[in-house]
Amino acid sequence: xxxxxxxxxxxxxxxxxxxxxxxxxxxxxxxxxxxxxxxxxxxxxxxxxxxxxxxxxxxxxxxxxxxxxxxxxxxxxxxxxxxxxxxxxxxxxxxxxxxxxxxxxxxxxxxxxxxxxxxxxxxxxxxxxxxxxxxxxxxxxxxxxxxxxxxxxxxxxxxxxxxxxxxxxxxxxxxxxxxxxxxxxxxxxxxxxxxxxxxxxxxxxxxxxxxxxxxxxxxxxxxxxxxxxxxxxxxxxxxxxxxxxxxxxxxxxxxxxxxxxxxxxxxxxxxxxxxxxxxxxxxxxxxxxxxxxxxxxxxxxxxxxxxxxxxxxxxxxxxxxxxxxxxxxxxx
Numbered sequence: 001x002x003x004x005x006x007x008x009x010x011x012x013x014x015x016x017x018x019x020x021x022x023x024x025x026x027x028x029x030x031x032x033x034x035x036x037x038x039x040x041x042x043x044x045x046x047x048x049x050x051x052x053x054x055x056x057x058x059x060x061x062x063x064x065x066x067x068x069x070x071x072x073x074x075x076x077x078x079x080x081x082x083x084x085x086x087x088x089x090x091x092x093x094x095x096x097x098x099x100x101x102x103x104x105x106x107x108x109x110x111x112x113x114x115x116x117x118x119x120x121x122x123x124x125x126x127x128x129x130x131x132x133x134x135x136x137x138x139x140x141x142x143x144x145x146x147x148x149x150x151x152x153x154x155x156x157x158x159x160x161x162x163x164x165x166x167x168x169x170x171x172x173x174x175x176x177x178x179x180x181x182x183x184x185x186x187x188x189x190x191x192x193x194x195x196x197x198x199x200x201x202x203x204x205x206x207x208x209x210x211x212x213x214x215x216x217x218x219x220x221x222x223x224x225x226x227x228x229x230x231x232x233x234x235x236x237x238x239x240x241x242x243x244x245x246x247x248x249x250x251x252x253x254x255x256x257x258x259x260x261x262x263x264x265x266x267x268x269x270x271x272x273x274x275x276x277x278x279x280x281x282x283x284x285x286x287x288x289x290x291x292x293x294x295x296x297x298x299x300x301x302x303x304x305x306x307x308x309x310x311x312x313x314x315x316x317x318x319x320x321x322x323x324x325x326x327x328x329x330x331x332x
Contacts, residue, residue, distance in 0.1 A: 056098040057096040057098065058100050058190060058197070058198040059094070059095040059096035059201060060095065060096070060156075060188065060189075060190040060200060061092075061200060061202050062091060062092060062200050062206075062207055064091050064093070065161075069202055069206035070090045071166075071186050071188075071202070071206070071207040071208070072205075072206060072209050073088040074088050074168060074209040075184075075210040076209070076210045076211070076212070077168075077209075077210075077212075078211070079170035079174070079212070079214060080306070081174055081306040081307050082306060083170075083214075085167050086167065086169075087130055087165070087166075088165075088166055089128040089129075089130050089164070089165055089166075090163070090164040090165070091161055091162075091163065091164075092156060092162050092164050092188065094156040094157065094159060094161065094190065096158060097158050099156070099192065100158075100190040100191060100192045100198065101150070101153070101154060101155050102152060102164060102188065102189075102190055103148075103150060103189045103190055103191040104147060104148050104149050104150070104189045105146065105147045105186050105187065105189070106145075106146045106147075107141055107143065107144070107145050107146065107147065107184065107186060108185040109142070109143040109184050109185075110143070110183045111182035111183045112181055112182070113177060113211070113212070114180075115140065115142040117141070117172040117182070118140070118168050118169065118170050118171065119138060119140050119141065120138070120139060120140075120141055120147075120167070120169075121166070122136065122137045122138075122147070122152065122164060122165065122166055123152060123164075123165050124153070124162065124163070125163035125165040126163070127163065128163060130163070130165035135151050135152060135153075136152075137149055137151060137152065140171070141168070156190070164188075172213075174213060174214065174216065175216070177213040178213050178214065179215040180212065181211070181212035181213075182211055183209075184209055184210075184211070187199060187200055187207065188207075216309045217309070218309050218312070219246045219305060220243035220244050220245060220246065220303065220311055221303065221313060221314050222240035222241060222242070222302070222303055222311070222314040223240065223241045223243060223315075224240060225240045225301065225317050226238065227299075227317045227319070227330035229322070230271070232273075233322050233326070233327035234273050234327050235273045235282055235328065236319065236328055236329065237269060237270070237271055237272075238255075238269065238270060238272055238317050239268060240268055240301050240314055243303050243311065246311075249306060250304065251306050251308060252265055252267075253265055253267075253301050253302065253303055253304060255283050255301055256300045256301075256302070256313070257295065257297050257298070257299055259300075262299075263284070264304070265283065270282070270283050272285060272299065274295045274321075274327065274328040285328065295319055295320075295321065296320050296331075298316035298318055299316070299317040299319055300313040300314050300316055300317070301313070301317075317330070318330070318331035318332055319331055
């Protein structure tokens with residue numbers, strides 16, 4: 001056999017290398033195309049998942065299912081010496097399609113009653129009765145501030161509701177703040193995760209309330225005063241009628257002798273004595289009088305409110321010594 005015919009021609013050898021390289025290149029292209037398709041498919045699935053989640057909605061309202069507002073139930077209210085704290089349930093309704101938690105309440109306050117006069121406490125209620133429970137968040141009502149309620153751990157299911165209990169208490173001075181008023185706006189915020197936040201959809205007027213401080217008006221003066229001598233030469237009884245509009249609870253009645261305060265009684269009559277006497281619960285004209293001392297002058301009575309505001313004087317009740325100059329007697 002001819003050796004030359006057994007060996008491939010040089011041109012044929014180069015053609016085989018070119019074909020091999022082309023086959024490898026085509027294989028790489030096909031592989032990369034498959035990898036690219038898989039990557040694109042994974043990205044497409046992820047994008048589709050995100051699009052599905054974004055269809056959910058976070059929304060909250062502090063109204064009942066019937067549309068009644070609940071925050072505004074905190075007022076109007078007037079604080080007085082006998083008024084207890086205001087305690088009301090706030091319905092928090094999740095109108096969205098995603099479970100949410102109660103996050104915070106923003107406060108705006110206007111009016112003549114300034115900051116730091118009323119405190120507010122929030123806690124999660126098991127019912128509208130709002131029995132006190134822990135945890136609770138308490139803070140003074142200060143204008144343009146926010147109260148973090150995340151510690152209450154209030155979770156509201158989608159289309160569900162929960163009770164947020166709110167209690168407000170006046171902590172200032174009735175005498176100093178008398179007649180002053182504040183208007184408060186609460187803006188509740190709910191949250192789902194760290195991204196989605198929703199503010200209360202109720203109108204501002206429906207999540208606002210007004211609270212004021214009682215004006216302590218002086219009561220009318222006691223009327224129809226009377227004086228009666230008793231068997232005891234040192235003691236008399238004085239009495240009077242309840243003035244119009246003077247309702248319980250109140251601060252009772254102060255008794256004076258010629259403008260000098262003697263004592264207070266919750267009743268519309270009292271014993272008055274010119275000397276200490278362990279057998280009576282009398283108001284003393286003077287516990288320093290000797291056996292020969294007597295009192296001459298005018299007793300008057302003033303009605304007193306719980307905060308100490310007095311009425312004008314009653315008609316005077318003249319008194320004089322009795323049994324010589326040692327006792328006490330009515331002079332009329």
